[in-house]
Amino acid sequence: MSFRNTTEVIDRFNRAFLEADPDLLTDLIAEDCVMESVQPAPTGERVEGRDACFAFWRTLVEDDATQFQPREVIVAGDRATIRWNYRFGDGATDWVEGVNLMRVRDGLIVEALGYSKTAGDVPLATDH
Template structure:
């Protein structure tokens, strides 16, 4: 099997959250992965290593009480941005918009930095 391109890696990563498919994360996370979540304010939590990042992301992908919608995915070389909307309720204002700044190496995610447009706390299943 040929190694995944950065575009294939990012598309599969995003698919896990949009379609609540945690199995899509299998083999996508590098041992030295670093992830920064959007909460708690002001800097978010930092997760280091495959197991820590994967544990967070598996819980988020499995959470059927919320929904990610991608707005735009841009991949340039080993870098990518995923602009998203995260719905956490049924009300018209029960969502937040944000972006993940990603880095891929050898078909695996090595860095994911999350940023959002919010001033308060939002319910995230994994936190």
């Protein structure tokens, strides 16, 4: 694996969702990665370890009934903020805004904390 900077890692992470290609994630996740999803409220589900994080994200990437759309990405050193929209249906209000706070170490994602504007439950692909 060649060393990747934070921008390269986050760009590829976002591409996995935009292109519905979970294989883009395979060598982006550290063994000690920790991810917290936006649900259930108030703290979200905590997922630990490379395999568990990959499985969670793979399910989201492969769910053709939903769409993750990055809106803005800000990178500062080993950290990145991804502002996104997540569409979970065809209705005018079937979407939420949120952010992921990401941390990258040695070219791998070690932390991904998700937060959303919604106070209610949004059906995620992992809920099916």
